[in-house]
Amino acid sequence: MYLGGEAGLVQLARNSVAAVTSFSLTPIPLFILMGEILFHTGLAVKVIEGVERLITRVPGRLAVVAVVAGSVFSAISGSTIATTAMLGSLMVPVMLQRGYHPTMATGPIMAIGAVDMLIPPSALTVLLGSLANISISGLLIGGIVPGVLLSIGFIAWIVLRCAMNPSLAPAGEFEHFHGWERYKLFFQYVLPLLSIFGVVVGAMVAGWSTPTESAALGVVATLVIALAYRALSLQALMKSLRGTIGISGMILLIIMGATTFAQILTFSGASNGIVESITAIGLGPMAIIAGMMLILIFLGIFVDQVSMMLITIPIFMPIVQKLGVDTVWFGIMFLVCMQMGLLLPPHGLLLMTMKGVAPPTVSMAHIFRAIVPYIAMSVLLLAALFFFPSIATWLPGIIK
Numbered sequence: 001m002y003l004g005g006e007a008g009l010v011q012l013a014r015n016s017v018a019a020v021t022s023f024s025l026t027p028i029p030l031f032i033l034m035g036e037i038l039f040h041t042g043l044a045v046k047v048i049e050g051v052e053r054l055i056t057r058v059p060g061r062l063a064v065v066a067v068v069a070g071s072v073f074s075a076i077s078g079s080t081i082a083t084t085a086m087l088g089s090l091m092v093p094v095m096l097q098r099g100y101h102p103t104m105a106t107g108p109i110m111a112i113g114a115v116d117m118l119i120p121p122s123a124l125t126v127l128l129g130s131l132a133n134i135s136i137s138g139l140l141i142g143g144i145v146p147g148v149l150l151s152i153g154f155i156a157w158i159v160l161r162c163a164m165n166p167s168l169a170p171a172g173e174f175e176h177f178h179g180w181e182r183y184k185l186f187f188q189y190v191l192p193l194l195s196i197f198g199v200v201v202g203a204m205v206a207g208w209s210t211p212t213e214s215a216a217l218g219v220v221a222t223l224v225i226a227l228a229y230r231a232l233s234l235q236a237l238m239k240s241l242r243g244t245i246g247i248s249g250m251i252l253l254i255i256m257g258a259t260t261f262a263q264i265l266t267f268s269g270a271s272n273g274i275v276e277s278i279t280a281i282g283l284g285p286m287a288i289i290a291g292m293m294l295i296l297i298f299l300g301i302f303v304d305q306v307s308m309m310l311i312t313i314p315i316f317m318p319i320v321q322k323l324g325v326d327t328v329w330f331g332i333m334f335l336v337c338m339q340m341g342l343l344l345p346p347h348g349l350l351l352m353t354m355k356g357v358a359p360p361t362v363s364m365a366h367i368f369r370a371i372v373p374y375i376a377m378s379v380l381l382l383a384a385l386f387f388f389p390s391i392a393t394w395l396p397g398i399i400k
């Protein structure tokens with residue numbers, strides 16, 4: 001109706017094809033493939049072992065190990081669900097067996113799984129940059145500092161909480177390693193795998209490659225490392241490729257819908273009408289941005305992250321551009337809101353993932369209670385980003 005009947009349908013088909021054949025979207029399947037290869041070859045499990053040997057006498061030791069290992073996965077994998085599912089299935093049963101309270105066993109894993117969205121490589125960051133026309137490299141690099149701050153905050157909370165109430169995480173017996181044995185797995189597996197992060201981000205930072213080319217270099221580095229460890233079998237590669245195709249296909253179909261939705265809003269005059277109505281209220285730019293963040297947090301309770309982008313970007317971005325605010329700063333705050341949406345009850349995607357992989361003794365009530373302090377820390381980070389934009393823009397600014 002808005003696009004002119006039959007001619008509009010033809011235009012819709014053309015635009016859908018153009019939307020998903022954009023070169024800027026290529027990092028999405030490449031980032032997903034990196035994570036799939038690491039999980040299907042079993043190299044990701046070695047990271048947990050390497051980190052566990054390094055961290056010894058701290059309150060809530062296994063929960064701290066989960067956060068540190070999850071931070072490493074965030075730097076080498078583009079999938080929040082895969083990180084949460086793997087850490088949850090491997091570590092939650094062990095923690096429960098050693099007497100950890102279900103909230104202390106599950107909370108840190110879900111929280112650090114969500115941080116995966118902020119630390120590159122991240123498929124959803126690329127998607128946001130593409131849909132909102134924000135610098136993809138700016139978003140990828142801008143998410144590093146907020147992501148690291150959240151990880152440090154989570155570790156500090158776990159140590160403090162377990163020191164105050166040791167019954168949440170009893171200090172059980174564990175195998176002690178001395179000398180070279182303690183550091184062997186870290187140098188053998190963790191550092192080489194972190195070099196993938198160095199390749200992806202380093203190539204962008206140095207200006208040698210675009211985000212797309214950096215993602216391709218990341219896949220090559222992942223394959224080379226998997227081959228060097230003799231972990232890459234044909235079966236593992238096929239599983240990785242099938243997983244990548246499934247997730248990428250879903251995302252690209254949603255992009256087609258998002259593009260069409262944005263065009264209908266534009267052709268119908270709705271976008272201009274909304275922009276004019278909001279700017280006519282007379283609110284300052286910061287008040288309008290704060291309102292947008294509240295809407296995103298509210299949406300996060302009910303819908304998934306890609307749907308949040310689909311619904312809001314066509315309306316928000318014209319307003320953001322008219323207000324003249326820094327789009328990278330706005331994009332990082334958008335990512336933090338989406339990261340919170342992964343954790344917000346009752347429909348947070350990572351809450352459902354954890355329930356699916358945790359033992360039956362862990363109830364949904366445990367999972368909901370476990371995530372509250374980590375959501376509070378995400379709200380604090382969002383407030384810090386709002387009042388101190390340099391947290392998000394400092395690193396991209398230096399590199400630029």
